[in-house]
Amino acid sequence: MSNIFYVGIDLGTSRTSVATSTGKRITTRTCVGYPKDIISKKRFGKDYLLGDYALDNRLGLNIVWPLAEGVIRESEKSLEATGLILRHIIAEAIPDKKESDKIYAGIGVPAQASLNNKRAIIDVTTDYIDKILIVSEPFAVAYSIDRFDETLIVDIGGGTTDLCRMHGSIPEKEDQITLKIAGNFLDDVITKAILEKFPDVQLTPRIVRRIKEKYGYVSEVSEPVVVTLTQNGIPAEYDITDILRESCLKLTNPICKEIQKLVGTFDPDFQEKIRNNIIIAGGGSRLKGIDRAIEKSLRDYGGGNAATVQDAEYCGSIGALKMCMEMPEEYWEKI
Structure with missing residues (x-):
């Protein structure tokens, strides 16, 4: 059977x-890693490697x-x-x-x-x-949290940020917005900002991603963010507190503008309800203070209430x- x-x-x-x-x-x-040449193919004994295993061996692979x-x-x-x-x-x-x-x-x-x-x-x-x-x-x-009535979902992923108004039925096209401003965009912004201030430090996408995931914030106050980076192989400590917040705001500010748009164009009888039911999901929901930043952006609309999902993964x-x-x-x- x-x-x-x-x-x-x-x-x-x-x-x-x-x-x-x-x-x-x-x-x-x-991601998938394909051997670069006959030597790497002989080393791995496979036509491809997947996920973290591929990234751990990326020097011998073409990563897709x-x-x-x-x-x-x-x-x-x-x-x-x-x-x-x-x-x-x-x-x-x-x-x-x-x-x-x-x-x-x-x-x-x-x-x-x-x-x-x-x-x-x-x-x-x-x-x-x-x-x-x-x-x-x-x-x-x-669907995962059973929120179908007058709720605004903000899903901040790696390549896109997806916003969707829920109103008791399957959303229409005008209820949804996709932005190409998301986690990968933020990685690029952080990289450029750090190198602008400290041009000789050595960065890789994985280093920047770890910094973002551990320290990223948009709240108005934060503990100092001091990270260890190398310059020509020599480690030293660098204070990136202000750099990190200014970079993260370049992600959250455009998202807040699209939230305002979806709230402002919604049925007036239900605008108060939807701006008080904003759910933030995806990896970007882990940015410290993002819920309060969204609420602050809605002050002119009468205020709002935003919350992050418990299980972003x-x-x-x-x-x-x-x-x-x-x-x-x-x-x-x-x-």
Whole structure:
């Protein structure tokens, strides 16, 4: 007798997370490393490496981030890499799957992903996913926390920030906004700001990401942020407190403007309710003080209330899982 396994996937620019009906949760970096030459291929003994393992060995690999811009890049290598990542993480999450068993998956994508991009996901997973439901990432977040009435979801990922107004039914196009200002943008801003003040320090994307994730803030006060960086291999301490806040504000200020837009264009009878029900999700929700910064931006509108999700890592994948377990048959494979 065959079994049906349900899988919720948050296919993110930087990280991909999975939650399954068996209770398993797994996350991985959304990247694939291909050996640079015959020497690296001999060293690894594989045609590709995935996730953190690939990054740990990146000097001998060509790293592909297939969703670097928030959606699958339209190249054969990016499509292949996306398929490899999804195949691997599903196999890891459901190791006991038999050949006769079925996989039903809900996959979260950016709010305004194109029809072609959704079709590409279906095409690269057709060999190992039996039924697929493509869902908006902010809608998946709302589904995970059962917030469907007059709620504004702000999902700050790596490549995109997705905003979505919920009002008791499936959101319309005008309820959703996708910004290309997100975690990767902030990494670039922080890198440029540090090098402008300390031009000789040595930075890599992983170093900058660790700084952002550990110290990033937009609150008006903070403990001093002093980090150890190297200059020509020699470590020293650098105070980046002001640099970090000014950089993070370049992320949050545009997001706040789009929140104002979605509040200001909503039905006037429900504007007060939606500005007092703002949920912040994604990796960007970990920035210290981001909830208060959003509330401050709504003072001219009568104030607001913003809160961050408790589980930023798996909130989207849990919502996608719940949705695919509860969704009526006629919605499957609907794009």
